[in-house]
Amino acid sequence: MKDKNALEIHDLEISFETSRGTAQIIRRVSLEAERGKTLAIVGESGSGKSVTVKSIMALLPDQARIEGGEIWLQGRPGEEEPINLTSLSKEQVMKTVNGRRISMVFQDPLSVLNPTMKVGKQIMEGMLLHGDLNRKEAKERAIHLLDDVGIRDSRLCMDQYPHQLSGGMRQRAAIAIALSGGADILILDEPTTALDVTVQKKILDLLQRLQKEHSLTAILITHDLGVVAKMADTVSVMYAGQIVESGTSRDIFFHPAHPYTWGLLSSIPDSGTKHLLSIPGNPPDLSRPIKGDAFAPRNAYALKEDFASEPPLIPLSGTHSVKSRLYQDGKRPDLPKELKEKIERIQKEASHGR
Amino acid sequence: MMIAMGRYLIKRIFISILTLLVIVLIMFILMNAMPGSPFTGKHLKADQLLVLNQKYGLDRPLLERYFRYLSCMIRGDFGVSYNIQKNMSITRMLQVRLPLTIRIGLQAMVLGTILGLLLGILSALKHGTFLDPLVSALSMLGSSIPSFVFALGLMYFIAYKAGFLPLLYTMDAPGESTILPSIALAMFPMASIARLTRSEMISVLSSDYILLARSKGVPESGIIFRHALRNALVPVLTIMAPMLVELITGSMVVENIFAVPGLGTLFVTAVQSNDYNVSITIMFLYSAFYISAMLIVDILYGYVDPRIRLAKGRS
Secondary structure: OOOOEEEEEEEEEEEEEEOOEEEEEEEEEEEEEEOOOEEEEEOOOOOOHHHHHHHHOOOOOOOEEEEEEEEEEOOOOOOOOOEEHHHOOHHHHHHHOEOOOEEEEOOOHHHHOOOOOOHHHHHHHHHHHHOOOOHHHHHHHHHHHHHHOOOOOHHHHHOOOHHHOOHHHHHHHHHHHHHHOOOOEEEEEOOOOOOOHHHHHHHHHHHHHHHHHOOOEEEEEEOOHHHHHHHOOEEEEEEOOEEEEEEEHHHHHHOOOOHHHHHHHHOOOOOOOOOOOOOOOOOOOOOOOOOOOOOHHHOOOOOHHHHOOOOOEEEOOOOOEEEOHHHHHHOOOOOOHHHHHHHHHHHHHHHHHO | OHHHHHHHHHHHHHHHHHHHHHHHHHHHHHHHHOOOOOOOOOOOOHHHHHHHHHHHOOOOOHHHHHHHHHHHHHOOOOOEOOOOOOOOEHHHHHHHHHHHHHHHHHHHHHHHHHHHHHHHHHHHHOOOOOHHHHHHHHHHHHHHOOHHHHHHHHHHHHHHHOOOOOOOOOOOOHHHHOHHHHHHHHHHHHHHHHHHHHHHHHHHHOOHHHHHHHHHOOOHHHHHHHHHHHHHHHHHHHOHHHHHHHHHHHHHHHHHHOOOOOHHHHHHHHHHOOOHHHHHHHHHHHHHHHHHHHHHHHHHHHHHOHHHHHHHHHO
């Protein structure tokens, strides 16, 4: 694995045993998360973003099976060799990786905290499991963490139960829990989707500050492109269990290449949009085998070959690649006119903002 | 919060006492309305009956008798038996019987709860293996077959065929004699607790906070005992109180089958022979058990689930 990366996924394949047969949920996904940076995984619900990150932490349900591929976790600087997580048992991942190296912030802060355990105890649990602190030191560190995530009366909060906190406070407490074991990779699974708009920005600001202070690598899952624009360094766009386009944040927002990415960008409202576009149709049913390109039936730009076989992954630059035949043989098709105008508008607004 | 809890307790105890007074009154009215009297010997003549009724105060109006009885009860005097053990004080009659019934009931409750929890947790964890449907079938049988059928089955197979434990209650082995009745009574609580624990554990184990605990790297034992069990127990506690009713009614039948000289046996005899004081006292005791058990379950409930504790504190 590359030295600059904290985590790499190579050709991951995951299937789910369902009542209607085996569903190929993740179909050869490869990702790279650079150390200290934020990788965003974007896509509609059901595209497999959540399954991909859960597989890193061995949190998949029993009916899921990793069929192939590797997940490489970088060793801590100067200490350990990289580990292939798929070669470890569930118990080993729980013991050596979860909380200690990688931790997760979940979508719904209302259901993610244990309702019968005090907040303080839930934060201290991770420290006592992974560090060599005694109870008193852990308690002091937990109070410090609560201060750090912006909870005002941190000592009181230690002795409170989750239902005594507001949604935003609970998400802050959940972030403190994620930091409690000393992990250097933070997986953010739609961290602001369930929060009020006013709270969303505060939580994102908090996450950015913490990421810088603790030099964390973040893997952000979201379908909110506004969040991606604010947080991400690199972006991977996922559709039907595959990565269809990946690149830097600039690549994806200013030079989107895949028709699916075009669709996603066209469907965000902005000040100049007259009518919002949406992507027609629905994502495919993955419990049936998919022939050709999964996106072809919804794709106005689909070619005849796309219905017969999967398009190859084509590199557009050192950072940018796309899974589409439109770019074969060095061809570079133009963006749809409306989207082009929209991007120019956003670029202009962004440069004014600075 | 402690003060609020104290005030809540005082309120509950006050209501409990009122309830008990009403129950005793209802018992008075019902016993009075029953045909016959405690004194039914054929040789008794009308004037002899009159003397007897006068002696025990049974010629007085119902309400006067009720209040007189209450004032005695406060002093710990539950009156005497009219015909089961003539003129024996009820307090003395119960000295042996009460501990016996309590012992059988407690043994049944503890056995049923422990086995029920174990089976429930086990089948939830082995969800999808052969063990799960086995436990489900067992708990179905346990909750649908009445306790007297179990009692007869245990008597036949364990006491009679295998000769392990006493068939009927015997003074020679009072301890061993309580085992089979306790097992028979434990079946129902075991089955209901197993069934509920299983379904609660399954739903709790698939909740988000268990996923969070796993993402922290909490080992499986910690997941089950620190995180899942306590949350799964809350609904289980709610069925504990109704289960006590089943234990009380079940004990009357089971005690009679095993000829255990406990409260249940005595109560049936007392009602049949119009021994007013005995029936009223036993009914009073049963109600007092039930009400205090409900109170304990209620307090436990708040202890296990902090959300309930605080809601109560506010009211």
